[in-house]
Amino acid sequence: MSGKDTYKDLLKTGNLKSTKHRNALLETLEQSGLPLTAEELFLRLKEKNVSISLSTVYRILETLVDKGFVIRSQLATGNKALYELSHKDHHHHLHCVRCRQIFPVDGCPLEDYEQLLADRFGFTVTGHNLEVFGYCEKCKDHKQDG
Amino acid sequence: MSGKDTYKDLLKTGNLKSTKHRNALLETLEQSGLPLTAEELFLRLKEKNVSISLSTVYRILETLVDKGFVIRSQLATGNKALYELSHKDHHHHLHCVRCRQIFPVDGCPLEDYEQLLADRFGFTVTGHNLEVFGYCEKCKDHKQDG
DNA sequence: CTCCAAAATAAGAATCATTCGCATTTGCAT
DNA sequence: ATGCAAATGCGAATGATTCTTATTTTGGAG
Numbered sequence: 001m002s003g004k005d006t007y008k009d010l011l012k013t014g015n016l017k018s019t020k021h022r023n024a025l026l027e028t029l030e031q032s033g034l035p036l037t038a039e040e041l042f043l044r045l046k047e048k049n050v051s052i053s054l055s056t057v058y059r060i061l062e063t064l065v066d067k068g069f070v071i072r073s074q075l076a077t078g079n080k081a082l083y084e085l086s087h088k089d090h091h092h093h094l095h096c097v098r099c100r101q102i103f104p105v106d107g108c109p110l111e112d113y114e115q116l117l118a119d120r121f122g123f124t125v126t127g128h129n130l131e132v133f134g135y136c137e138k139c140k141d142h143k144q145d146g
Numbered sequence: 147m148s149g150k151d152t153y154k155d156l157l158k159t160g161n162l163k164s165t166k167h168r169n170a171l172l173e174t175l176e177q178s179g180l181p182l183t184a185e186e187l188f189l190r191l192k193e194k195n196v197s198i199s200l201s202t203v204y205r206i207l208e209t210l211v212d213k214g215f216v217i218r219s220q221l222a223t224g225n226k227a228l229y230e231l232s233h234k235d236h237h238h239h240l241h242c243v244r245c246r247q248i249f250p251v252d253g254c255p256l257e258d259y260e261q262l263l264a265d266r267f268g269f270t271v272t273g274h275n276l277e278v279f280g281y282c283e284k285c286k287d288h289k290q291d292g
Numbered sequence: 293c294t295c296c297a298a299a300a301t302a303a304g305a306a307t308c309a310t311t312c313g314c315a316t317t318t319g320c321a322t
Numbered sequence: 323a324t325g326c327a328a329a330t331g332c333g334a335a336t337g338a339t340t341c342t343t344a345t346t347t348t349g350g351a352g
Binding site: 016017019021022051052053055056059060063079 | 327328329330331332333338339
């Protein structure tokens with residue numbers, strides 16, 4: 001499951017060398033079903049005894065985003081960027097404003113909308129970003145607490 | 147048009163004092179149909195001969211966001227936050243990845259979706275953020291240029 | 293109108309995420 | 323096995339945003 005070359009072929013399609021750091025980082029992203037910050041990735045890699053520097057984490061992420069293997073997003077409220085694999089099915093996340101948990105939701109309500117934008121404004125959509133905020137099932141009763 | 151107390155009543159509803167800085171900042175946001183960064187606001191205020199410090203711009207924006215008068219958003223690709231008035235009709239923006247222009251689009255495709263999230267996941271939506279990326283009409287022919 | 297306490301602002305230091313520079317190491321084609 | 327380009331480590335640099343403290347302004351009470 002946790003081979004050191006698991007992502008060799010993927011990396012090769014981007015003309016990227018297969019290094020232990022890149023493989024471990026991709027594996028960590030894959031194991032986490034949810035988007036992670038650079039620092040979270042850094043810490044999880046350390047837990048796996050992968051010796052890596054934080055700037056390398058950032059550099060690898062930048063490279064993978066450029067190649068389209070990873071998606072970077074940034075919450076309106078947060079200062080840190082989030083990263084997740086892009087080879088999965090298109091989906092979005094629900095952000096609970098109370099417990100801060102993130103819930104993935106398969107599917108996307110925007111396909112028709114993108115066509116409408118093309119028709120009405122001549123805008124050629126290449127991607128989008130959707131964050132939904134609110135209260136998750138467990139927290140909805142505490143909506144007043146602040 | 148450009149009275150110094152134009153937003154006095156609005157500010158009062160938030161228990162905020164009516165200061166020249168807050169009025170001028172709100173006026174500047176209103177005059178710009180598009181979201182602005184803190185620094186852009188700072189510069190536009192200087193052009194209007196409003197003497198203000200950048201940290202005050204940030205502090206006022208934070209206050210207005212807390213009160214719900216201003217909406218803060220952050221692009222997945224960008225490092226700077228964007229601010230716009232929230233008393234207008236709900237809308238979204240198209241971001242041209244080539245010329246960097248921002249195009250507002252009235253309306254929102256997500257109303258039904260939010261109800262679906264409530265029904266299926268018990269998630270109580272309080273807000274959302276949608277960025278759409280692509281090529282505007284003028285730039286779409288240069289999609290290959292990079 | 294004057295005075296006061298609370299709120300707001302200026303100025304710049306501090307913080308935090310992210311990027312950069314350069315010396316060293318590693319992957320991989322030959 | 324060898325060499326060179328690509329990748330990494332480490333710490334310094336950057337840039338947006340926040341914080342600290344002294345000073346000024348606002349809005350209400352008298």
